[in-house]
Amino acid sequence: MTTTALRILVVTVVHDPEDARIRYRQIPALREAGHAITYAAPFHAFGRTVPTGVHGIDLPRATGRRRLVAVRAARRLILKVGPSADVILLHDPDLLLAAAGLAKRVAPIVWDVHEDTAAALSMRSWVPNLLRRPLAWAVRLAERLAERRFHLLLAEHSYRQRFRKAHPVVPNSVRVPADRPEPPGPDRVVYLGKISRARGGEEMLALARAVPELTFQLIGPAEAALRPQLAAAHRAGELEWFDFLPNEQALAKLPGALAGLALLHDEPNYARSLPTKLVEYLAHGVPVVSTPNQTAVDLVERSGGGAVVPFGDVSAAAAALRRLAADETRRRSRATSGYDYVAAHVNWNRDGAEFVRVIEGFSRS
Structure with a gap:
């Protein structure tokens, strides 16, 4: 691991700021490694508070068909904070639009891919049936463009088939208690x-x-x-x-x-x-x-x-x-x-160290 503390900007406009992968696994792993975190998320929209030891910035929430305001706010934030960061970690496909054209103006941008957005369109009630196929095509195109311009981090080995290049995989594992839990009860x-x-x-x-x-x-x-x-x-x-x-x-x-x-x-x-x-x-x-x-x-x-x-x-x-x-x-x-x-x-107590190593490696690219 690097001995230099990094300034890492973590951004989401879709996920709950309490999202377990972001809030309870990735951010603690980075902080434990000595890195400084700015966490930009829709705290107010979800009624959440900023984690201790993290600099929080409130963003609008992207939901349903109301997404453009949040994307624009995220773009302004990335332009403002991104040049002084060492790594920018994005968690939503919406943010690919927010970061479009900024790769040479800000810190290295990493997209953490932890959903198959195109496949998930079938469950989005706000997407009209006639638009699901063209939107899925547009999402796949955005993914192709993203891997040309940004770094990708995948949460599932199965996601590799969606992309042309090889990208690191850090599974969506959990923190497994060191002590064996109490046995299951009957009711x-x-x-x-x-x-x-x-x-x-x-x-x-x-x-x-x-x-x-x-x-x-x-x-x-x-x-x-x-x-x-x-x-x-x-x-x-x-x-x-x-x-x-x-x-x-x-x-x-x-x-x-x-x-x-x-x-x-x-x-x-x-x-x-x-x-x-x-x-x-x-x-x-x-x-x-x-x-x-x-x-x-x-x-x-x-x-x-x-x-x-x-x-x-x-x-x-x-x-x-x-x-x-x-x-x-x-x-x-x-x-x-x-x-x-x-x-x-499937243990984040091990995978967390690999996640930190990957993020540190992106900071030097």
Whole structure:
């Protein structure tokens, strides 16, 4: 690692400033290496505060079709702060437009690719159906242009096929606790992350009603269409919905759970991206119940950490949960195997050092 402290500008206008990859993994890793961080994000729009030890700059939020104001604000920021930075780390494809034409006027620009934006267009309700194919083509073109002008950092090995050049990969791993977590209990099911239809929100509501003997805890903000249903289910005692919780508080609710849910739909973006929530469950000693997106299947099979059920099959998910609840040996073996696998293979305690090395290398290019 470099012995020189770098000035790193981290920018997002799309992600929640509490995004775990940005806020709880990348920024701490850079700070632990002695680097100074300026974090520009939509703090006010999300109701978030700036992390301790970081210089924060508030930006507008890019959401739905309202994105241009945020892009323009980000461009002004990059022009103002970028020349005095050593590295600029961008987290949204929107910011490729904000940084267009600035590569020679500011510090080296790095785009952290942690979503397949073109594949995800099928889940964006604000995109008209007629525009999805041309927009996907435009996104792919933007990706080609980006790798000519900027540095790329990939969060998934599968993303390599989208690009012509070789780019470093730092997986979207999690911080795995050094001590083995407490064993899973018999009656509490958890979900951690944003709640949406595409992420199985309606199936989780149905599942809580189908298995009333278990307690369901859903932790995370929900899309507008599901909020009334979740609030009603919470009031009726069918489940506990915590809405947004800070990362540390959310993770603290995982140990001791019977199972963690990841009932994602059959969407192209989910097939190529590892659901981080699965890794977080396993890292905290919680067996998983997942739908069969390929990356999820690979993780469950390699780790031995849980069960895979068909898309949209609430009955199959209920049966998987009841099997775990009835068999202590089964759930403990799944938890132990899953924890051991992610500790060895999907661990930010190791990957964080590689991330810092990559960013430091970009600063010298």
